[in-house]
Amino acid sequence: MDQRTDSKPASATGGGNRSELEYMPGFGNDFETEALPGSLPQGMNSPQKCAYGLYGEQLSGTAFTAPSHQNERTWCYRIRPSVKHTNRFRKIDVPYWKSAPNILPDVISLGQYRWDPVPHAGEALNWISGMRTMTTAGDVNTQVGMASHIYLVTKSMVDEYFFSADSELLIVPQEGRLRFATELGIIDLEPKEIAIIPRGLVYRVELIDGPARGFVCENYGQKFELPGRGPIGANCMANRRDFKTPVAHFEDRETPSTLTVKWCGQFHETSIGHSPLDVVAWHGNYAPCKYDLSNYCPIGAILFDHPDPSIFTVLTAPSGVPGTANIDFVLFRERWMVAENTFRPPWYHKNIMSELMGNIYGQYDAKPQGFVPGGMSLHNMMLPHGPDNNAFEGASNADLKAEKLDNTMSFMFETRFPQQLSEFAAKEAPLQDDYIDCWDSLEKKFDGTPEGTWNK
Numbered sequence: 001m002d003q004r005t006d007s008k009p010a011s012a013t014g015g016g017n018r019s020e021l022e023y024m025p026g027f028g029n030d031f032e033t034e035a036l037p038g039s040l041p042q043g044m045n046s047p048q049k050c051a052y053g054l055y056g057e058q059l060s061g062t063a064f065t066a067p068s069h070q071n072e073r074t075w076c077y078r079i080r081p082s083v084k085h086t087n088r089f090r091k092i093d094v095p096y097w098k099s100a101p102n103i104l105p106d107v108i109s110l111g112q113y114r115w116d117p118v119p120h121a122g123e124a125l126n127w128i129s130g131m132r133t134m135t136t137a138g139d140v141n142t143q144v145g146m147a148s149h150i151y152l153v154t155k156s157m158v159d160e161y162f163f164s165a166d167s168e169l170l171i172v173p174q175e176g177r178l179r180f181a182t183e184l185g186i187i188d189l190e191p192k193e194i195a196i197i198p199r200g201l202v203y204r205v206e207l208i209d210g211p212a213r214g215f216v217c218e219n220y221g222q223k224f225e226l227p228g229r230g231p232i233g234a235n236c237m238a239n240r241r242d243f244k245t246p247v248a249h250f251e252d253r254e255t256p257s258t259l260t261v262k263w264c265g266q267f268h269e270t271s272i273g274h275s276p277l278d279v280v281a282w283h284g285n286y287a288p289c290k291y292d293l294s295n296y297c298p299i300g301a302i303l304f305d306h307p308d309p310s311i312f313t314v315l316t317a318p319s320g321v322p323g324t325a326n327i328d329f330v331l332f333r334e335r336w337m338v339a340e341n342t343f344r345p346p347w348y349h350k351n352i353m354s355e356l357m358g359n360i361y362g363q364y365d366a367k368p369q370g371f372v373p374g375g376m377s378l379h380n381m382m383l384p385h386g387p388d389n390n391a392f393e394g395a396s397n398a399d400l401k402a403e404k405l406d407n408t409m410s411f412m413f414e415t416r417f418p419q420q421l422s423e424f425a426a427k428e429a430p431l432q433d434d435y436i437d438c439w440d441s442l443e444k445k446f447d448g449t450p451e452g453t454w455n456k
């Protein structure tokens, strides 16, 4: 669906409140939007002279020759071409934001790990200084794998801009509200929502309500897309129309500013004399978006058994291997549990993929205690895990009436690669040293009686 929306440019500071922001519906649509009437060329991309004296510029998110159903690019009409934004770069240190490969000789990643919420620091932190890498997987240089991070944001970026050439960011807020002022428009984000910021897109992050904390999946590989639903058909899970992309919004502001670029795992800074968020009009299918997780329509077992968690996939970032994702983003949210004669929580298992989980709010059914909002857990490649003793006992003896799992939202970043703990995750973050004890009290129940419940 194409949509054309004119919007007034807001104040130079990106002013205006959330309700004034406008979004266009759809996932991966071919959008078009202009902030000034007539600023978007029609019928062609590169007129000899653009309206309002704008410069035309293409942002390519896939190779020029990617198959047409995967090809993504956006045409921007901007006050200055981006190349005018870049002076010489200098390398800077962003010590807590790591990239793969980051395999540390004195850190053991083999294990089941769980962390309490990372507390806010004494000093004020912004989107860049407040990023805390927990795990890395794959290789940023060959564009496979991912990193997981916690962000701790207590101050806005002011005249500071950022882009990651390495990655697309999937952002999962847990507390506080943030504004992403991007080249292509403004997204306000709060817990229960997620956002996707594409590789190469310049933006600034402002604090609306703080402190803000959340989770980030940094995807080095092919972009996130909606999973195929197979026999489920054309509806449910995440529906395309519920993804929202901002309308064009520009800043014509000449102030000394800095642009930080993440490139091949390293950070670089350059000075510019103006806001780079100067795109007046754009069209294309390479754009940021947000999605309200309360729109996710879960599908599940309606008679017996516990399906694989892939049934709850919101987004998947494919690898070259069919069915084996670089990353799946999986959501465990409110739902009814109705399966008869079934052990309802997740089963015990070992998985070739590695599972990084975060709790947005509430209680997770396999871990009624200890996995708290803002907390994370890691069940690495082929490492056994499953319900703790309380969950096992409770679910094995429960009266199996229909039961609503209410007030619960956790998620999983599941990748085909093993995840390596960062130094921060192993040594500074609030690691629960006693996590594996949660399985200690599981008893031997083998008693020589053949009866289970499956043959009743």
Ligand SMILES: O=C(O)Cc1cc(O)ccc1O
Residues within 6 Å of the ligand: 307, 308, 309, 345, 346, 347, 349, 355, 366, 379, 385, 386, 412
């Ligand atoms: O380990 C976990 O808690 C995540 C998970 C949930 C589930 O329902 C099935 C498998 C699985 O890995």
Ligand SMILES: [Fe+2]
Residues within 6 Å of the ligand: 346, 349, 351, 355, 379, 385
């Ligand atoms: Fe699991």
